Amino acid sequence: xxxxxxxxxxxxxxxxxxxxxxxxxxxxxxxxxxxxxxxxxxxxxxxxxxxxxxxxxxxxxxxxxxxxxxxxxxxxxxxxxxxxxxxxxxxxxxxxxxxxxxxxxxxxxxxxxxxxxxxxxxxxxxxxxxxxxxxxxxxxxxxxxxxxxxxxxxxxxxxxxxxxxxxxxxxxxxxxxxxxxxxxxxxxxxxxxxxxxxxxxxxxxxxxxxxxxxxxxxxxxxxxxxxxxxxxxxxxxxxxxxxxxxxxxxxxxxxxxxxxxxxxxxxxxxxxxxxxxxxxxxxxxxxxxxxxxxxxxxxxxxxxxxxxxxxxxxxxxxxxxxxxxxxxxxxxxxxxxxxxxxxxxxxxxxxxxxxxxxxxxxxxxxxxxxxxxxxxxxxxxxxxxxxxxxxxxxxxxxxxxxxxxxxxxxxxxxxxxxxxxxxxxxxxxxxxxxxxxxxxxxxxxxxxxxxxxxxxxxxxxxx
Ligand code: FAD
Ligand code: NAI
Numbered sequence: 001x002x003x004x005x006x007x008x009x010x011x012x013x014x015x016x017x018x019x020x021x022x023x024x025x026x027x028x029x030x031x032x033x034x035x036x037x038x039x040x041x042x043x044x045x046x047x048x049x050x051x052x053x054x055x056x057x058x059x060x061x062x063x064x065x066x067x068x069x070x071x072x073x074x075x076x077x078x079x080x081x082x083x084x085x086x087x088x089x090x091x092x093x094x095x096x097x098x099x100x101x102x103x104x105x106x107x108x109x110x111x112x113x114x115x116x117x118x119x120x121x122x123x124x125x126x127x128x129x130x131x132x133x134x135x136x137x138x139x140x141x142x143x144x145x146x147x148x149x150x151x152x153x154x155x156x157x158x159x160x161x162x163x164x165x166x167x168x169x170x171x172x173x174x175x176x177x178x179x180x181x182x183x184x185x186x187x188x189x190x191x192x193x194x195x196x197x198x199x200x201x202x203x204x205x206x207x208x209x210x211x212x213x214x215x216x217x218x219x220x221x222x223x224x225x226x227x228x229x230x231x232x233x234x235x236x237x238x239x240x241x242x243x244x245x246x247x248x249x250x251x252x253x254x255x256x257x258x259x260x261x262x263x264x265x266x267x268x269x270x271x272x273x274x275x276x277x278x279x280x281x282x283x284x285x286x287x288x289x290x291x292x293x294x295x296x297x298x299x300x301x302x303x304x305x306x307x308x309x310x311x312x313x314x315x316x317x318x319x320x321x322x323x324x325x326x327x328x329x330x331x332x333x334x335x336x337x338x339x340x341x342x343x344x345x346x347x348x349x350x351x352x353x354x355x356x357x358x359x360x361x362x363x364x365x366x367x368x369x370x371x372x373x374x375x376x377x378x379x380x381x382x383x384x385x386x387x388x389x390x391x392x393x394x395x396x397x398x399x400x401x402x403x404x405x406x407x408x409x410x411x412x413x414x415x416x417x418x419x420x421x422x423x424x425x426x427x428x429x430x431x432x433x434x435x436x437x438x439x440x441x442x443x444x445x446x447x448x449x450x451x452x453x454x455x456x457x458x459x460x461x462x463x
Pocket of ligand 2: 201
């Protein structure tokens with residue numbers, strides 16, 4: 001059987017591409033090595049982590065904040081097993097949704113490990129044997145996997161990856177997290193809220209380094225209040241397993257530090273999945289970081305072979321993979337597929353959440369913009385104060401000459417939802433004045449963003 005398109009990998013990039021291709025009339029197959037579709041995002045990433053963040057935020061909120069509302073939470077307890085069961089149920093439900101979409105769109109599902117045998121042939125190896133599928137085009141969407149430390153192997157028991165940390169059966173007494181990026185902060189928060197003594201070690205001088213410093217400093221203070229400890233500018237040099245867990249040696253300037261904990265979460269980034277794919281034999285070139293090289297139509301160095309998502313350069317985000325999937329498939333059929341890489345939102349789901357889009361203030365200045373920056377603290381927003389979510393701030397960065405919004409950052413409850421307004425504004429080429437003059441319902445947190453836009457135009461209102 002010959003297909004118009006074979007997609008290798010069924011994460012958010014791969015399954016979205018398959019759906020779009022089928023909708024555009026292409027006879028499509030999707031090859032996935034796991035029985036369950038959904039990729040990193042659904043099985044061990046975005047969705048399970050958010051299920052755990054929700055459960056633990058409720059528990060932590062009940063313990064710490066219910067009293068202020070006059071609600072007694074005496075006798076409160078947390079059943080980690082039940083929390084994990086709920087998370088697994090969420091994953092199963094979403095996976096059924098993807099199965100449904102594959103069937104609805106007439107996409108051929110093939111279970112097994114895919115390898116490019118020739119530019120128009122994919123070899124699939126599974127428990128039941130080997131088969132060869134032919135296609136006019138191939139799309140590589142094999143995603144990424146956890147990167148480790150050169151001197152320490154994951155063992156799933158003491159030295160944990162994020163895959164292990166979203167499936168622990170109980171809250172450990174103590175945990176050291178290496179890396180204060182998205183995973184370190186999200187999963188560190190999950191376990192800290194359940195009573196684990198969490199210490200985060202990061203070699204950069206600040207946490208969440210994709211955000212401006214005023215935002216990350218405020219975030220760090222709030223996380224410290226929740227019990228997380230940070231050692232910044234600290235480089236982990238070696239580690240050994242001990243009877244009770246793990247011991248790390250790190251350097252902070254001239255000082256040597258030692259950390260001991262029951263568990264270690266290594267959250268130092270992810271690497272693209274290209275091993276065993278047959279890229280070298282097929283002539284598909286990789287860049288110096290091991291990502292598959294692509295052109296403006298997401299086509300690799302081999303005509304007819306495309307690549308998207310975590311396996312290509314750029315932020316490793318599910319929504320980036322999805323958008324590339326749609327655009328790449330559109331390009332295959334001669335439509336003008338495109339992705340606006342300047343307007344990709346990025347959220348870290350701590351409490352409060354922190355969200356960004358576009359340029360940070362530092363990046364805008366570095367690029368030579370004269371910037372108008374508006375900052376609004378949620379302490380001055382009625383809805384935020386009434387809801388007990390007054391920690392945090394909204395920041396809008398605009399170009400002074402044109403007024404165009406260059407970026408925004410939000411530290412607040414539901415920042416993940418609030419940022420969408422700025423993404424749309426930037427997509428439509430809007431200005432800070434457009435945002436400031438757009439009517440926002442009262443009382444809402446979104447008014448805080450509008451106030452930041454007012455301030456960015458040089459006409460602050462309620463500050
Ligand atoms: P993947 O989701 O990695 O999917 C690739 C698929 O290909 C996998 O199913 C894999 O089994 C399959 N595969 C690989 N090789 C082969 C082969 N040879 N043959 C057949 N199948 C193969 N992103 C966000 O946007 N928001 C979040 O909140 C978020 N949270 C995250 C939390 C965690 C803990 C982690 C680890 C990641 C998170 N991410 C988040 C990142 C997000 O999961 C990835 O960016 C996204 O999954 C990338 O999608 P993808 O389709 O490129 O690859
Ligand atoms: P990351 O790249 O976001 O952060 C890794 C951190 O580890 C960096 O701050 C880095 O400076 C630090 N680090 C690296 N080596 C170190 C060492 N030896 N000692 C001390 N610190 C060290 O990577 P992370 O958190 O593992 O996440 C991987 C990717 O998954 C992210 O880049 C993101 O794309 C995606 N993700 C997205 C989420 C979201 O959108 N909410 C949530 C979780 C993951």
